[in-house]
Amino acid sequence: MRKELDSTTELAILEAARKVFIMKGFDGARMQEIANEAEINKALLHYYFRSKDKLFEAVFIEAFVKLVPAILIVLNSKLSLFDKIRDFVEVYLDALNQNPHIPIFILHELSHNEDRLSRIVRSSGLNPTLFIQQVKDEISAGNIIPIDPRQLIVNMLALCIFPFVGRPILKTVLFNQSEQEFRDFIQTRKAVVPSFIISAISKKQSS
Amino acid sequence: MRKELDSTTELAILEAARKVFIMKGFDGARMQEIANEAEINKALLHYYFRSKDKLFEAVFIEAFVKLVPAILIVLNSKLSLFDKIRDFVEVYLDALNQNPHIPIFILHELSHNEDRLSRIVRSSGLNPTLFIQQVKDEISAGNIIPIDPRQLIVNMLALCIFPFVGRPILKTVLFNQSEQEFRDFIQTRKAVVPSFIISAISKKQSS
DNA sequence: GTCTATATCCAGATAGAC
């Protein structure tokens, strides 16, 4: 469907659109601002991407797949459960660090356009059944405490993603608006979160 | 500043504005839709609240304070740390259940209007120093593993809030779009999350 | 492919009758 050779103009538009849409959301974004950002004329946007909707969809898909593979690679690898958890957090926090505004962007847009965008989510091939089975096996083997695997998945995602969507509040309440302190905090989480999770699901010797 | 006796019209407007702003965000909301929802005329909105901005601010503050006291009450109580964690999760998940769309609304708006809205956050009196000290004391006493109290706070918030902001994705990936399954999942978390946290920070007998 | 100019629509806000 797409042109074989992406022109530099098209790429410039996409980069500008990415910046504007992700920072302001679909409703807050202006085609004029995207054109300015790309240093081209507003009419060119419509020449390359018929409408604001189409341009947005291109940006949304791009943003979405940028954060999905990071999950899949780890969840479908052949590592042990604990190594998988450690790997997941490290890889995912890195991916989020490089795209800190994408989570709130994706989650906000999905909240308002569940129908329109949900096919994108479904066609992305997110499938946790392998990981779920692995967790069940570890429980049966008595290696970890009993826990609904989906609860564990949500906990892993929550601990990684939340600091990025809650950034403004956390910076205000916990870090005196210091961007540097916040960055250090995230960096530290690469070690804190895996041990937190593993400690949570490990069996205690006492019982 | 506010009228002594809120008229029923004003209350109808606020309720309608709440519904529309929270579901669509500031940029996506239309004054016309709020007027329709309140079953009054568009001009009346401006009569009661000069502008869209002012009306939004009223809604935002209301939404914000609806979720803040739930945190403060627990964090400033005199319970033991573990009881505090259990209480916090229960109270907060209840508050979120009653207002499931508020988190993504607040976090989205704060992301785009950090300056304009941050004074509201700051004036809300969110102050975790008491809780932080309590965690430090428990660490010193050797009752829990060493952990940066702020990391613990973020983890507690993350585990409670994330399922609500990630709802569309989670429903698609984990629950086959079933609203009922999702509700049950949240209900189960009232027990899962506290034991997850407490297990994570409890000392293992082995060492 | 890229521009200028413009069409078309719709939003927030106001004027003024009742």
Added chain:
DNA sequence: GTCTATCTGGATATAGAC
């Protein structure tokens, strides 16, 4: 206080010259 009618600006999108 509440309405109808309207102003004004700004948004997406298109027409058409180059």
